[in-house]
Amino acid sequence: MNAHQRIQRALEAAVARGESPAAPPRLGRAIRHAVFPGGARIRPQLCIAVSMACGEDDASLTDSAAAAIELLHCASLIHDDLPCFDDAATRRGVPTVHVAFGERLAVLAGDALIVAAFETLAAGAARSPCRLAALVGTIASGVGRPFGIAAGQAWECEPRCELAEYHRAKTGALFAAATMAGAQAAGADATPWRALGESLGDAYQAADDIRDVVADPEVLGKPVGRDVALDRPSIARSYGLHEAIRQFDRLVADASAAIPECPGAPYLRALVKSEATRLVPASWCTDMDRIAA
Amino acid sequence: MNAHQRIQRALEAAVARGESPAAPPRLGRAIRHAVFPGGARIRPQLCIAVSMACGEDDASLTDSAAAAIELLHCASLIHDDLPCFDDAATRRGVPTVHVAFGERLAVLAGDALIVAAFETLAAGAARSPCRLAALVGTIASGVGRPFGIAAGQAWECEPRCELAEYHRAKTGALFAAATMAGAQAAGADATPWRALGESLGDAYQAADDIRDVVADPEVLGKPVGRDVALDRPSIARSYGLHEAIRQFDRLVADASAAIPECPGAPYLRALVKSEATRLVPASWCTDMDRIAA
Numbered sequence: 210m211n212a213h214q215r216i217q218r219a220l221e222a223a224v225a226r227g228e229s230p231a232a233p234p235r236l237g238r239a240i241r242h243a244v245f246p247g248g249a250r251i252r253p254q255l256c257i258a259v260s261m262a263c264g265e266d267d268a269s270l271t272d273s274a275a276a277a278i279e280l281l282h283c284a285s286l287i288h289d290d291l292p293c294f295d296d297a298a299t300r301r302g303v304p305t306v307h308v309a310f311g312e313r314l315a316v317l318a319g320d321a322l323i324v325a326a327f328e329t330l331a332a333g334a335a336r337s338p339c340r341l342a343a344l345v346g347t348i349a350s351g352v353g354r355p356f357g358i359a360a361g362q363a364w365e366c367e368p369r370c371e372l373a374e375y376h377r378a379k380t381g382a383l384f385a386a387a388t389m390a391g392a393q394a395a396g397a398d399a400t401p402w403r404a405l406g407e408s409l410g411d412a413y414q415a416a417d418d419i420r421d422v423v424a425d426p427e428v429l430g431k432p433v434g435r436d437v438a439l440d441r442p443s444i445a446r447s448y449g450l451h452e453a454i455r456q457f458d459r460l461v462a463d464a465s466a467a468i469p470e471c472p473g474a475p476y477l478r479a480l481v482k483s484e485a486t487r488l489v490p491a492s493w494c495t496d497m498d499r500i501a502a
Numbered sequence: 503m504n505a506h507q508r509i510q511r512a513l514e515a516a517v518a519r520g521e522s523p524a525a526p527p528r529l530g531r532a533i534r535h536a537v538f539p540g541g542a543r544i545r546p547q548l549c550i551a552v553s554m555a556c557g558e559d560d561a562s563l564t565d566s567a568a569a570a571i572e573l574l575h576c577a578s579l580i581h582d583d584l585p586c587f588d589d590a591a592t593r594r595g596v597p598t599v600h601v602a603f604g605e606r607l608a609v610l611a612g613d614a615l616i617v618a619a620f621e622t623l624a625a626g627a628a629r630s631p632c633r634l635a636a637l638v639g640t641i642a643s644g645v646g647r648p649f650g651i652a653a654g655q656a657w658e659c660e661p662r663c664e665l666a667e668y669h670r671a672k673t674g675a676l677f678a679a680a681t682m683a684g685a686q687a688a689g690a691d692a693t694p695w696r697a698l699g700e701s702l703g704d705a706y707q708a709a710d711d712i713r714d715v716v717a718d719p720e721v722l723g724k725p726v727g728r729d730v731a732l733d734r735p736s737i738a739r740s741y742g743l744h745e746a747i748r749q750f751d752r753l754v755a756d757a758s759a760a761i762p763e764c765p766g767a768p769y770l771r772a773l774v775k776s777e778a779t780r781l782v783p784a785s786w787c788t789d790m791d792r793i794a795a
Contacts, residue, residue: 227647231667236647236656288613293605312586313659316609317652320581323613324646327620331638338632345624345638353617354520354529359610363529366607374524 215268216253219276220244223329227321239310239318243283248301251484252387253279255409258480259391259402262473267340271394273333274344277326278387281348284322285358285383287315294362295435302430323352337396344393351386358383365441372442380417381410404467409481412460416488418443419453423493454489461485508561509546512569513537516622520614532603532611536576541594544777545680546572548702551773552684552695555766560633564687566626567637570619571680574641577615578651578676580608587655588728595723616645630689637686644679651676658734665735673710674703697760702774705753709781711736712746716786747782754778 210218224244228237253275260271290297290305292312297305307315327345334341352358361379364370385406389399418436422445426433436443445453461481468477503511517537521530546568553564583590583598585605590598600608620638627634645651654672657663678699682692711729715738719726729736738746754774761770 229648232648232653233656233660233663235659236653240647284613288609291609293609311659314656316581316584316586317656317659319613320577320616320645321647321652323616324642324650324652327638328642328646331635331642334635338635341634341638342624342627342631345620345634349617349621349624352613353621354533354614355522355525357617359614359617360525360529363526363607363610366528366604366610367526370526 212254212257213250215257215272216250216275216279219253219272219329220247220279223273223276223280223325226328226332227325235310235314236317236321239306239314240321242303242309243287243306243318243322244280246301247279247283249484249487250279251413252282252383254480255384255406256387256391256394258473258477259388259405260395262469262471262477263392263395263397265395267337267394267396269335270333270337270340270344271391273330274348274390274394275387276333277330277348278351278383278390280322280326280329281352281358282383284319284326285352285362287319287322289362291315294365295439297431297435300431302427337394340393340396343399344390347389347393347399348386351383356382357386370442372444372447375442376411376414376444377407380414381407384410384413401469405464405469405477408460408464408467409484412457412464412485413488415444415453415457415460416485418445419450419457419489419493421445422450422453454493457485457489505547505550506543508550508565509543509568509572512546512565512622513540513572516566516569516573516618519621519625520618528603528607529610529614532599532607533614535596535602536580536599536611536615537573539594540572540576542777542780543572544706545575545676547773548677548680548699549684549687551766551770552681552698553688555762555764555770556685556688556690558688560630560687560689562628563626563630563633563637564684566623567641567683567687568680569626570623570641571644571676571683573615573619573622574645574651575676577612577619578645578655580612580615582655584608587658588732590724590728593724630687633686633689636692637683640682640686640692641679644676649675650679663735665737665740668735669704669707669737670700673707674700677703677706694762698757698762698770701753701757701760702777705750705757705778706781708737708746708750708753709778711738712743712750712782712786714738715743715746747786750778750782 256275265271287306289295291307298308306318350357354360356378364375385403388402388406392399392402421433421436464481465478468474549568558564580599582588584600591601599611643650647653649671657668678696681695681699685692685695714726714729757774758771761767
C-alpha cells in the first residue's frame with residue numbers, strides 16, 4: 210500500500226468513526242464534502258515519509274497522526290473560507306462548505322474535524338501509548354496558539370503584522386508539525402525534522418502567494434486575486450512576482466538541504482522536488498521571462 | 503485548595519500556555535474574555551468530584567481533564583453565540599466574544615480553545631501516560647460526532663429533530679464526559695459514572711429551557727426568550743412550563759440516584775442539590791403557582 214492509499218484509508222476510518230444513522234445527516238455530508246476527494250495531501254504524505262525515514266515501527270500510529278494533520282488542515286480551510294474571512298465560493302473546484310451547506314454547518318464541520326483529529330490520534334496510539342502525549346503537543350502546536358494556524362489567521366485581525374511570522378504560523382507551523390509528528394510516531398527525536406517542515410511550509414506559502422497572482426482559477430479550483438481583494442499580506446504583493454519566485458526556489462533548496470541524512474533521504478528529496486514542480490510549474494517562470502522581455 | 507481554586511489554577515495555566523509576546527494580542531484577549539471570570543464551572547467541578555470519589559491519585563491529570571472540559575464548554579459558547587447561530591449580544595453579563603472582538607476572532611478563539619483543550623489534557627498526562635488515550639476519547643465524544651456538542655448544534659440545521667436526542671448531544675454528552683473523565687483520570691472504570699452525567703446534563707438542559715422563559719435577563723447575564731425567537735426546540739415550549747419544572751425535578755432526583763455508592767457519594771449528592779437550587783430557585787415554582795391560582 211503506497212502513502213496515498215494509507216492516507217485515504219486512515220481518513221476514511223477517521224470520518225466513519227463520527228458517523229451513525231442516529232447522527233444529524235447534513236453535518237456528516239458537510240464533513241465528507243470537506244475531506245473527500247481532497248487536495249494533494251502533502252502534509253500527511255510528509256508525515257508518513259518522515260516516519261518511514263525514521264524506521265517506522267507502528268504504522269497505525271503514523272497513519273493516525275497523518276490523518277489527524279490532514280483533518281486539521283481541512284478544518285482550517287472550511288473556517289478560512291467563511292464569509293467573515295475569505296468569503297470564498299469555491300475550493301478544489303467545488304462549492305465551499307458554507308456555500309453548499311450554510312454557514313452554521315461550516316462552523317460546526319470545522320469544529321467537529323478539530324475534535325476528530327485528536328480523537329483519531331488517540332485511537333491510533335493503542336500499541337504505543339507513551340508516544341501519544343508528545344504527538345498531541347506537536348500537532349496542537351501546529352494549529353493552535355501561540356504560533357499555529359489559529360494564531361496565523363488571527364494576524365489578519367491585527368492592525369499590522371510581520372509577513373514572515375504571519376506565514377510561519379498560518380502555513381509553516383502545520384508543515385513543521387507534520388515532519389516532527391512523523392518522527393515522533395516512529396519513536397524518534399522530532400528536533401532534527403523541524404527545519405524541513407518549516408522551509409517547506411515557507412515554500413508552500415510563497416507558492417500560494419504566487420499562484421494567487423498567476424494561476425488559472427480553473428486549474429487552481431479556487432478564485433485568484435484574493436490577496437489584493439482582501440488586502441492580505443503576500444510575498445508577491447510585497448516584493449513582486451519575480452522576487453517571489455526566486456524566494457520560492459531558495460526555500461525549496463533550503464527544504465531539500467534540511468533533510469537529515471538517513472536511508473529515506475533520497476525519497477524525501479524526490480518528494481520535495483515533485484511538490485515544487487506541482488506548485489510552481491517551470492512554464493510560469495518562462496512565461497514571466499517572456500512578459501519581461 | 504478547594505475544587506474551584508484547582509479549576510481556576512488549571513484554566514490559568516492552560517490559557518497561559520498559549521500566550522507569548524510574539525503572538526497576535528487580540529486573539530489572546532478574546533480567549534481570556536471567553537474563559538474568565540467564567541460561569542459556574544459545573545462540568546469541571548463534577549470531573550474533580552468524581553475523580554476524588556474514585557480515589558484520585560494524580561491530581562494534575564484530573565485538573566487537566568477538568569480544564570480541558572471547561573475550555574471546550576467555553577469554545578462551544580463562543581461559536582453558539584455567533585451571528586449565524588444565536589446571534590447573542592451578551593453572555594454572563596458582558597458582550598459576547600464576537601461583539602467585543604469581531605466575528606473572525608470569535609471563530610478563531612473557539613478553534614484555538616478546542617485545540618488548547620486537548621493540548622492541556624496531554625500536558626497533564628506526564629505521570630499517567632497510559633490513561634491519556636481513553637481520556638481523549640471520552641472528552642472528544644462529549645463535543646464531537648456522532649453524539650457530542652457539534653452534533654447537537656447540527657440538529658438545529660436539520661428540518662426536524664428528536665428533542666431528547668438534540669438535548670442529549672448538545673448538553674448531556676459533555677456532562678457525561680465530565681463524570682466519566684473524572685473516573686478515568688483516577689484510573690477507574692468510567693462506565694458506572696455515565697448515568698450521573700447524562701441525568702445531570704438532561705436536568706441542566708431542562709433548567710436552561712425554563713430559565714429562557716422565566717429568568718430575569720439581568721440575573722441570567724444573557725438575553726431570554728431566545729428559544730421562541732430562534733424557533734429552537736425546547737422542553738418548556740413543547741410541554742409547558744409546569745411540566746418542564748416537573749421534568750427538571752425528576753431529572754435531578756435521577757442524577758442523585760445515579761451516584762454510585764462510594765465514600766464521595768454524600769459530597770456529590772450535595773453538589774447536585776446545590777446546583778439544582780442555583781439553576782431553578784424554589785421561588786420560581788412558588789411564583790408559578792401564584793400565577794396559576
